[in-house]
Every structure is written in structure tokens, then in C-alpha cells.
Amino acid sequence: MSRLATKFAEFKKTGHKALIPFITAGDPSPEFTVPMMHAMVDAGVDIIELGVPFSDPMADGPVIQRASERALEHKMSLRRTLEIVSDFRNSNQDTPVVLMGYANPVEAMGYEDFSQSAQAAGVDGVLTVDLPPEEAYECATLLNAHNIDQIFLLAPNSTNDRIKKMDAVGSGFLYYVSVKGVTGACHLDTSDVQKKLIDIRANTQLPVGIGFGIKDAETAKVIAGLGDAVVVGSVLISKIEANLSAPDIAKQEIIELLKSMRFTMDNQD
DSSP states (O other): OOHHHHHHHHHHHHTOOEEEEEEETTSSOHHHHHHHHHHHHHTTOSOEEEEOOOSOOTTSOHHHHHHHHHHHHTTOOHHHHHHHHHHHHTTOSSSOEEEEEOHHHHHHHOHHHHHHHHHHHTOOEEEETTOOGGGOHHHHHHHHHTTOEEEEEEOTTOOHHHHHHHHHHOOSOEEEEOSSSSTTOOOOOHHHHHHHHHHHHHHOOSOEEEESSOOSHHHHHHHHTTSSEEEEOHHHHHHHHTTTTOHHHHHHHHHHHHHHHHHHHHOOO
16 A cells, blocks of 8 residues: 555544645755755645656646746756655655656656656655546556556546546546646635535545645635645745745745644634
8 A cells, every 4th residue: 555545544534634735846946845845744744745847847837837947947857856755755754745747757767767766765656747547557557566656637627537537547646626727826716626526526536635726724724625635836836936045934934834724724613
């Protein structure tokens, strides 16, 4: 059983909802990432989503695109991202880490090499934005053989058949993109999310994480009441971008926001 599956099984028993922050590996510098990961765990997060910098992040909005650009200026790559995960694992063997990125770097490395290297580094899940389930069987099979989950994105217009395809090939959890558009979109309608979750639940037994458009503690609380996990990204990256000359301030602001989200998510009454 993967580390992600184990965690979500524990959460299901207790009713705990996972908090999953996203940051880009190497933004604003490679030295920032591992301490930030540890600080987020201390703030109460359950799973970390680590963005693999890419030169053409077409599914991402301007905020995360610029984060990739900053990281690439520091010569970040898929292999260097795996090194960051390995460094994190030196003192944390418990918190699952999911890589989020694009197919090109993985295909350039080769699925077998990537799967072996990711397992050695301590990666628990991989979300490849532009690798649909119809084309992901080879990669998913190799990842699963190395105890790594292949995670897929669901959209508001995903059909029941498509949900079933992602359920058949994917594992770990499904990531529901709660708004139409790129990351950082701000028009989150929780009533639409609630309606879509009915279709999703009818077609998968996998946990469902919900992301895109979650910017504050109150929204995180509402979303936690609907799904199994709350994914937050662009608002965290914005704090890094606003404090490029003062990364310690960015770190503290991220910690404060995540703590407030954790508190409201744990207090649903």
C-alpha cells in the first residue's frame, strides 16, 4: 500500500480532511524549498505537492508560470527536484510528497528511469497535467510497480465515462479542478463543486482532493466539507513573489495562512 493510500485510509477512519499545499521546487531559490516543506508540515499540512519547473506550463496561470521561470533561472530540473525530495526525506519519512508537472521531462528521462529515481528519492505520487489516462497506462504501471500513485485531474466538464477511466488507471486520489481555467482562477462556486462531487463519488472510490481558487481559511473550510482534501497553491506562490527580497517573510506568511486553514478545517461546527 502506498504512503498516500495509507494516509487517506487513516483520514477516512477519523474524518480528518487533508490539507495539501503546492509550491514550485526551487522558487525563489533551491535553498528555500526543503526548509519551507518542513515548515509547512509543522503548520499542519498532510501532503505536499511539489511543482516540477517547466518552460511551458500551459495549465498554470501567470503566478505559477513566473514561479517556474524563477526556478529555471536557478537551473532547476526534474532530477534536481528529485534531489530536493530526497533531502526532505532525510528527516521526514511520513509526509507524502506528490510531484506535479508535465510529461516532457518525464519522457525525456524515460519512464523506467524516472520511476526508479522517484522511488529512491521518496516520491509518493505523480500528477502529470498533460498525460491523459488513455496515454498513461505504461507510466502508471511502472509507477505502481515502484509504489507510486499516478494521479489525474478532473475538470468541471469531465464526463462519467472519463471519471471511470481515471479511476481505472489512477490511484492515490483524484484531483478535482474546481473552476474552469488555469491555476489561480478566482471564480469558485462551491454549489457547483457540491453538485459535481455527486457524479464523481458515483464513479470512483478514490479520495477526492479539490483545488484551484482556494485562497483563504473560510473557503478551505467549505471545501473540506465537500471533499477529502483541500489543495492550495497560487495564493502561496503569490506570497513568495511578493517577498522575493525577503523570503523569510514569505515563509512566515505561508505558515500563518496554512495554520489558519488547518484550524478552520478542523473546526467544522
